[in-house]
Amino acid sequence: MVAVFGGYALAAAVGACLAVLLPITRSDAVLVGTLASGLVYVASVIWVFAAASVRRALVRLILSVAVLGGGILLSRLAAGQ
Amino acid sequence: MGSFRQSMAWLHTWSGLVVGWLLFAIFLTGTASFFRQEISLWMRPELPAPGNASDAAALALDRLQLIAPDARRWLVDLPDERDPLTHLYVWRDGGRLPAFEREALDAATGQPSTARATYGGDFLYYFHFDLHMPSIWGRLIVGAAAVTMLVALVSGVIIHRRIFRDFFTFRPGSAARRAWLDGHNLLAVLALPFHFVITYTGLVTLMFLYMPWGIDAAYMGDRQAFLTEASLATSSPPAAGVPAPLAPIGPLLERASRRWDGDALGRIDVHRPGDANALIELTVSGSAGLAHRHRQITFDGVTGALLIDSDPGGAREVYAVLYGLHLGRFADPPLRWLYFVSGLAGTAMIGSGLVLWVAKRRPKPVEGGRASFGHRLVEALNIAAIAGLPIAVASFFWANRLVPVGLSERADWEVGCFFAAWAVTAGHAALRPPARAWLEQFTIATLMFALLPLLNGLTGGTHLVDSLSQGRWVLAGFDLAMLATGFGFAGVASVLARRARAPSKIREGAGRSGRERMGAEAIERRSR
Numbered sequence: 281m282v283a284v285f286g287g288y289a290l291a292a293a294v295g296a297c298l299a300v301l302l303p304i305t306r307s308d309a310v311l312v313g314t315l316a317s318g319l320v321y322v323a324s325v326i327w328v329f330a331a332a333s334v335r336r337a338l339v340r341l342i343l344s345v346a347v348l349g350g351g352i353l354l355s356r357l358a359a360g361q
Numbered sequence: 362m363g364s365f366r367q368s369m370a371w372l373h374t375w376s377g378l379v380v381g382w383l384l385f386a387i388f389l390t391g392t393a394s395f396f397r398q399e400i401s402l403w404m405r406p407e408l409p410a411p412g413n414a415s416d417a418a419a420l421a422l423d424r425l426q427l428i429a430p431d432a433r434r435w436l437v438d439l440p441d442e443r444d445p446l447t448h449l450y451v452w453r454d455g456g457r458l459p460a461f462e463r464e465a466l467d468a469a470t471g472q473p474s475t476a477r478a479t480y481g482g483d484f485l486y487y488f489h490f491d492l493h494m495p496s497i498w499g500r501l502i503v504g505a506a507a508v509t510m511l512v513a514l515v516s517g518v519i520i521h522r523r524i525f526r527d528f529f530t531f532r533p534g535s536a537a538r539r540a541w542l543d544g545h546n547l548l549a550v551l552a553l554p555f556h557f558v559i560t561y562t563g564l565v566t567l568m569f570l571y572m573p574w575g576i577d578a579a580y581m582g583d584r585q586a587f588l589t590e591a592s593l594a595t596s597s598p599p600a601a602g603v604p605a606p607l608a609p610i611g612p613l614l615e616r617a618s619r620r621w622d623g624d625a626l627g628r629i630d631v632h633r634p635g636d637a638n639a640l641i642e643l644t645v646s647g648s649a650g651l652a653h654r655h656r657q658i659t660f661d662g663v664t665g666a667l668l669i670d671s672d673p674g675g676a677r678e679v680y681a682v683l684y685g686l687h688l689g690r691f692a693d694p695p696l697r698w699l700y701f702v703s704g705l706a707g708t709a710m711i712g713s714g715l716v717l718w719v720a721k722r723r724p725k726p727v728e729g730g731r732a733s734f735g736h737r738l739v740e741a742l743n744i745a746a747i748a749g750l751p752i753a754v755a756s757f758f759w760a761n762r763l764v765p766v767g768l769s770e771r772a773d774w775e776v777g778c779f780f781a782a783w784a785v786t787a788g789h790a791a792l793r794p795p796a797r798a799w800l801e802q803f804t805i806a807t808l809m810f811a812l813l814p815l816l817n818g819l820t821g822g823t824h825l826v827d828s829l830s831q832g833r834w835v836l837a838g839f840d841l842a843m844l845a846t847g848f849g850f851a852g853v854a855s856v857l858a859r860r861a862r863a864p865s866k867i868r869e870g871a872g873r874s875g876r877e878r879m880g881a882e883a884i885e886r887r888s889r
Contacts (some may be wrong), residue, residue, distance in 0.1 A: 296578035306579050307591035308676035313575035315680065318564045322511040329372045329516075330365055352578055 287328060290341055291321035293348035366520055373516040374718065378739070380506040381715045382746040387503060388711055389750055391489035391563075392704030394482065395689055395697055396839075398443035401481030403839040404761045406822040408445055408476050418610055418629060420471025421447045426607075429453070429462070430635055433597050437629040440468040441646060443835075447471075478772045479761055484779070485754070490567065493776070497570060504571045510560045517549060541717045548710035555703035556710070562687035565680065591677055601637040608641065608665035617643045617658050620670060624656075631662060639663055647690035652681035712747045719743060741790040741798075748802035749786030751850070755809035756782035758843075762820040796861055803854035811847025814840035 295317030298309060324341070331337035393400065402408065421437045429435065429451040436450040447466040454460075465474040480487075492499035549556065569576065569584070576587045585596050614626060627646030633639045639662025647653065659669040685691060689700045719740050760778035764771050790798045817840060818824035828837040 292572060292574040295572050296574040298575065304675070307587060310575045310579050310587055311591065311676040311680050313579075314568050314572050315565060315676075315683070317572045317575065318508070318511075318561060318568060321508055322515055325508075325512045326369075326372075326515055326519075329368050 287321050287324040287341075289345050290324045290348075291317040293345045293352075294320045296348075296352055369516040369519045373513055373520055376509045376516070377513045377711075377714050378718050380509045381711055381718075382742050383502070383506045384510055385708060385711045385715065385746045386492075386750055387489050387506060388704060388708040389754075390485040391559075392701055392708055393754070394486040394489055395692075395700045395704065397482035397486045399482070399835045399839060400485065401444065401479075401483065402835055403817070403822070404479045404481040404758070405474075405476035406817070406820070408474070417447050417466075417468040417471075418614060418626070420468070421449060421466060421629070422607070422610055422631070424464075424466060424471050425449060425451065425631075425634070428464070432634060433600075433632070435629075435631040435634055437631075439626060439628065439646075441625065441627070441648060443648075446474055446476075477761075477766045479775060480772050484757065484776055490563075493780075500567055500570060504564060504567060507560055507564050511557075511564075514549075514553075514556055514560065518553070521546060521550075541713055541720050545710060545713040545717055548706045548713060552703045552706040552710075555700075556707050558686060559704070559707065562683045565683045566687055593677075597632040598638045598640060600633050603637040604635055605637040605639065605663045607631070607634055607639060607662055608660065610641070613641060613643065613660050613665055616667070620658060621645055621656060634662065637663060640668070641665075647685075647688070652678060653685035653688055653690070712743075715739075715743045715747065737795075740795045741787070744790035744795065744798050744802060745783070745787035748799060748806060749783055749790065751806050751846070752786050752802060752809060753779045753783035755806065755813065758813055759809065759816065762816050762822075796857070800854060800857045800861060803850050803857060807847050807850040807854055809847075810843050810850060813843040813847075 295313040298313030298316055304312070328337040328341065331340065417439055418437065421439070422435075425432070425435045425437070431453065432451045433454045434452040436452075438448040438450075440447050445468055447468045449464045449466060451462040451464075452460065453462075465476070466472065467474045487493070490500060490503050492502060494502075564571065573584065576582075576584050580587045587593075589596060610629070617626060618624075625646040625648070626643055627648075628644040630642040630644065631639065632642070641660045641662045643658045643660070645656040657669070657671050658667065659671075660667055689697065692700055719736065722736055757775055757779040760775040764774045764778070768774060786802055789802065793801065814825045818826075823831070823833060823836050825837060825840040828834075828840065
């Protein structure tokens with residue numbers, strides 16, 4: 281469960297983050313982010329299963345998603361000003 | 362490191378099992394889809410050999426003007442060397458129904474094709490990503506299966522440490538389990554780049570359905586704006602409500618051809634035909650280059666003025682190439698066959714993995730153990746997928762020839778036969794003892810595939826002897842492929858029959874190779 285949903289959340293966050301933050305054309309950034317997100321999903325599932333315990337995997341995932349989500353929020357705020 | 366590998370082994374086993382049957386079906390029908398056009402051609406034996414169709418575009422637009430002057434959008438897929446038909450698609454905004462309509466035209470005459478109604482290869486093609494399910498459910502399930510496939514591939518490579526040595530290891534005579542494992546590894550390693558690329562690019566084709574968050578973040582949820590900006594799709598402009606005749610297509614085609622250095626035109630897309638806001642969009646043919654739909658030209662539909670000439674670079678080109686790699690429309694026959702063989706290897710890899718799961722957990726006869734329900738269930742599902750699905754595909758081809766041509770909804774009857782046959786094989790697999798069920802189903806598959814060329818000759822198709830002597834390689838190729846498939850299944854069935862007749866011998870063999878294995882492992886330990 282952690283791998284399936286956590287991995288998806290992380291992949292979505294990376295995809296969205298790249299789409300917003302990459303310094304290239306907006307449509308290109310979206311493509312790069314979305315293309316990368318699939319690979320991130322696979323990597324994060326492996327990562328979760330490699331973890332010593334479920335709790336540790338969960339903590340890692342939540343932290344990464346939070347950092348990426350923060351990045352998106354910050355860029356939104358910056359763009360809003 | 363040991364425990365990491367163990368957890369990867371667990372992940373590989375269970376991720377593979379959960380989606381294995383589905384992946385088998387997706388890979389098998391997807392592999393067949395590399396020959397989608399060729400299958401369609403065989404399934405419409407009335408079609409003449411492809412001829413000259415230079416004015417197919419103009420004829421198609423004339424036909425659309427006649428049947429759908431009030432449509433929101435027309436789409437024309439032009440004939441090419443693989444498909445002699447022109448395909449028309451019509452979308453309407455409310456008002457007159459149906460909202461969506463399609464028609465196949467005889468490219469040379471511009472009249473509706475008189476060939477039998479069939480979905481042809483398109484059925485297998487659509488099934489491999491929407492599973493014949495309504496709405497997007499099938500696509501979501503297939504996407505989840507594809508991600509799981511990637512996970513299984515990565516974890517499989519991690520647990521497989523002696524990748525190079527095992528490349529040369531195949532021990533068909535040894536214990537069944539060992540042979541299956543070797544076969545599984547060999548098939549996986551042999552075409553590993555293909556497996557990775559085809560699975561990943563498969564996800565890419567539908568990635569905006571699975572991962573819309575990048576668009577949502579960058580475009581605040583306005584997906585159409587993204588598609589337009591990335592020139593991935595043009596939305597129909599609003600109608601002006603002022604009638605205006607469509608610009609003649611001939612000069613536009615010439616201008617496009619000049620800009621594409623003579624590359625063939627593949628598709629014509631007309632938005633708001635007959636309105637002052639009409640747009641005409643031309644797309645290069647899929648066989649021209651690796652990338653999928655990489656070059657498009659948009660003209661004003663009334664004045665013929667050039668509006669957009671997109672020759673995408675950067676990320677869009679990468680996306681188009683990844684998409685194109687999955688479809689393989691650029692491939693000429695030798696490369697297409699390589700795609701096909703690699704796809705078969707992938708299908709066989711998945712199948713052997715499923716069989717391996719059962720073989721590893723088979724209760725030992727000496728302990729008099731009975732199979733658990735779970736074990737029995739997995740084995741029955743294996744039979745229904747690995748032997749049953751090919752039977753279903755063969756039934757689809759048989760139905761194509763046996764369902765009367767005049768029957769209404771006959772195309773749906775063909776599909777019905779596919780699912781009915783599959784259901785029967787599943788029921789058969791559940792009721793019969795596994796060893797018998799495997800043998801019986803492979804025997805049926807053998808007969809159904811091997812007799813298809815005969816059926817083809819008897820029911821109006823070009824007989825194999827004729828198609829060979831006339832050099833109609835597409836039709837001959839289909840028949841020969843069916844014969845080869847039949848022989849393949851015959852081989853499997855005869856091996857199974859031999860095993861069923863001499864079970865004691867097999868057990869003896871298993872014991873011997875077990876000793877051999879122990880010996881080999883001892884040598885390996887010493888050499889470290």
